[in-house]
Amino acid sequence: MSQTDENYYENRNSLFQKNESEKFKQDANAVKRGRSRLFEITFYKKGYMFASAILSIISVAASFIPYILLYLILKEILPHLSDPGSIDASLLMMYIVYIIAAVIITLVTMFGALMCSHLAAFQTLYHLKIEFASKLASLPLGYFNQNATGKLRKVMDDNIESIELFIAHHFPDLVGSFAAPVILVLLLLYFDWRVGFVCLIPIALAYVIQAVSFGGKNKVMFLKTYQDALEDMNSSAVEYVRGISVIKIFNQTVYSFKKFHTSIMNYTEFCIKYTYMCRAPMTAFVTILNNISFFIIPIGIWWVTRTTDYTAFALTFIFYLIFSASVVSPFMKLMYVSNKGDVILDGIGRMDETFNTPSVREPVSPADPKAVAGRSIRFANVSFSYTEDNEHKALSDVSFKAEEGQITALVGRSGSGKSTIAHLIPRFWDVDSGAVYVGDTDIRDLKTDDLMDMVSFVFQDVFLFKQSVKDNILVGKQNAADEEVYAAARAAQCDDFIRKLPNGYDTIVDSKGIHLSGGERQRIAIARAILKDSPVIVLDEATAFADPENEYKIQEAFKELVKEKTVIMIAHRLPTIRTAHQIIVMDEGKIAESGTHDALIQKNGVYKKMWEAYDSTLSWRISQNSDLKSDSRNSNDSNGSDDSNGSDDSKNSNDSNGSKNSNDVRKNIPKNVQKTDVSAQGGAV
Ligand SMILES: Nc1ncnc2c1ncn2[C@@H]1O[C@H](COP(=O)(O)OP(=O)(O)OP(=O)(O)O)[C@@H](O)[C@H]1O
Incomplete structure (x- = not known):
């Protein structure tokens, strides 16, 4: 493995190591909010930030020196206007040199302040993002049900990055903006x-205009509404993009996809309202600040009619006219930073909502995974509900044991609780009552990392990272040697197709022109699990949508994967679980019956009905195919086409003319089979 790879894995490891970099996590007893939290984060890199603050103050102070020198120059010139030869030229030269020096100091110190703040900002941003990602990985899955991906993306990208912007740019400006008015x-x-x-x-x-118009609760409310509207639009945009295939198929547009459209309209409406609200006070604020001379000139006129010392008058008047122009910049900056600061504070609040959400609870004195006796999985009186009110139980008093080294299959109609059982094993959620044991140990007594080492999960919906195929397999064991990766891929029946990809194992998944089929993705997921080599394997409907060739290969891959493992398997197709050591039939969150295939058939209960329904579906498919074939042959005959290619042609025309032919199919199905079709859908396994 190259040096770069090693660094990469070290970095990636730290994403998943808890307690290692929890610098931003708040102590439950001393939760900070608002400005104090912002400054806590800002001063994560104290040294850099203090240096930045000091340099910024020096820069601002130096920026006023030219004005003072200008005053001194005027003071030297004005009294000698009638006799310019008497002006002390060397003194003026000295002042000019001082002005140049002051400008250089201003620039250099501001550059230094920004350098320090940028160094601090990048390091803080890096740690914040790592810790936030690590926090997400430690949260129970239920959290992601309630918080849309778009919302979390916004927190990660916009809100956290706005903190970087604050530290890098706004902080030096803020220090300067506080120092400048005082000096001014x-x-x-x-x-x-x-x-x-x-x-x-x-x-x-x-x-006063600013404070009255934007201050207090009004401003907080407005900001909250603004951020909510933005968040809503983000979530809907992500949903829109993710569901683009459905939107296209059903001919929806951005206008008819109501949620997205409404969120855009709400956001637009809010922005227009806010702009209208800001228009008058902002105009007043900017106009007044830019026209301080407007207030000075009347004073000047009044003064000039009353003074005899015109030189003193001219000196003061000219100086103030020039100097008052410099007032605008620091005060505008102060207003800008304070507005931005409020947006950032709101973002920090949203980030902290996630940081302060309890992670999956870790045991105080965790069990030693090496001391766990056996690798069976046992559910003891487990009840679980996804909702807090416990209204609808997904599982009620479920008890069973999946023996070590055996295959336990879960079947039952849709919504009966199979996936819930599978998800409770790696603690994606915690049980409401009862317990889940691995060997003799309650899984809640194991550290999450240790539990995860024991369990592999092959989801139906395989997620591959946009990285190389090799890296995707390495997710199973990050420090595996190349040979181990290849061996796992061979065992998972995916070595062949991976090597045919443009860059073999280094091909980036889902990059331009690279598309892997569902079956290929699933085999990569199995290669991951084989590489992980954990004693417990949970398979969630993994062959549900594979074509026959892929299904065969997936089954071959499974055989390798499940050797001598405790396997809990949810399968859609009954034949795949026929040889399972134990079949558990779920119904409405309860175990309806359990046993081997033969025992359950003998029992003549729910499981037998499923087989009957399955058989009927098969015969329905066979009769449908043969009817279609004879239909197409007839139509080809009547069209006078060649018999030898008739069936294929008719198949194509059926495909492109779905609705018409589906009616034909219905006509050809015997009544009793039509009925079975309906019940088979309800009892999908
Ligand atoms: N994330 C979730 N949030 C809320 N309710 C859920 C969630 N997942 C499942 N449920 C509910 O829990 C019950 C059991 O669902 P589960 O997914 O375990 O069934 P299943 O047997 O695996 O179904 P299928 O075969 O269709 O995947 C269902 O009533 C379902 O609506």
Whole structure:
């Protein structure tokens, strides 16, 4: 494995290691909110941030020096206007050198402040994102039911990244914006307190307008509504893209896909309303700040009619006219940072909602996985409900034992609780009552990582990361050698097709032009599980949608995977579980019956009915095919086509003309088989 690979896996490992980098997780007894939380996060890299703050203050202070020097230059020039030769040129030169030096100091220190804040920001962002992803991995699956992917994506991408923006840019600006007004006010009052006071009036007026228009609860409410609307639009957009195939098939558009359309309209409506609301006060704020001279000029006119010392008047008046223009920038920045700060604070609140959600509970003194006796799985009086009110129980008092080294199959109609059983084994959810045991140990007494090492899961809906095929298999065992990966792929019947991909094992899944079929994806998932080599395997309807060739290969792969393992298997097709050591038949969250295939057939109960329904479906399919064949032959005959290619042609025309032919099919089905078809759908296994 190359050095780069090793680094990659170290990084990826840390995603899943709890307690290792929980620097942003809040102590339950001292949960911070709002500004104190923002500054807690901002000062994660204290050294850099203090350096940034100090440099920023120096930069702001230095930026006012040219104005003072300008005053001194005017003071030197104005009294000597009638005799320019008497101006001390060397003094003026010195002032100009000082001005250049001040400008350089301003720029260099601001650059230093931004460098420090950026270094801090990138490191903070890295750790925050890692910890957030790690937190997501530690949450129970139920959390993702209630929180749409789009919402979590927004928190991860927008809200957390806005913290980076705050630390990198807004923080130095904020420090500068607080320092600047203080220095400004002092300078304004220092040179002539009366004119200075006049300059402060418009500044105060602008801030009163701001505070009245946007301050207090109003602003908080508005921000919340804005973020909610944005979040809603994000979630709907993700749902829209994910469901694009359904939207296309049913000829929906962005207008008729109501949820997305409504969320866009709500957002737009809110933005327009907000813009209208901001229009007047913002215009007033900006206009007043940009026109402080408007307040100074009347004072100047009044003063000039009353003074005799025109030089002193001109010096003060010109200085204040120039200096008042510099007031705009720091005050505008302060307003901008304070507005942005509120958006960021709201984002932090949303991020903390996730951080403060309890993770899957870890035992205080966990059991030693090596000391666990046996690898059987036992459900003891397990009840479970997805809803907190416990209204609808997905499982009620379920007890069974899946013996070590044996295959236990779960069957039952849709919604009977099979997947729920499968999901409780790796603790995707915790039981409401009763317990699940691996060997003699309650799974809640094991550390989640240890439990995960014991269980492999092959989902029906295989998720492959947009990484190389090899990396996708390596998810099963991150430090496996290449040879182990190839061996697992061979055992999972996927080595052949992987090697035919453009870059073999290094081909990026779902990259341009690379598409893997459902069956191929499933075999990669099985290769993962084979590589993981855990003693307990949970298979969730893994062959449900495979074509015959793929199903054969998947079955071959399964044979390798399940050797000497405790297997719990949910299967759609009854023949695949015929040889299972134990079959558990679920009905409405309860075990209806259990036993071997022969014993259950003998029992003449629900399981036997399922077989009868299954047989009828088979005979229905056979009669449907033969009827269609004879139909097509007849129609080909009547069209005078060649007999030898008739059946294939008719198959194609059936495919492209579904509705018409489905009516034909119905006509050809005997009445008793039509009935069986309906019941077979209800009792899918
Ligand atoms: N994430 C969930 N949130 C809320 N209710 C759920 C959730 N998953 C399943 N249920 C409910 O729990 C019950 C059992 O569902 P489960 O998925 O275990 O059935 P199943 O037998 O596996 O069905 P299928 O064969 O269709 O996959 C059903 O009533 C279902 O509606």
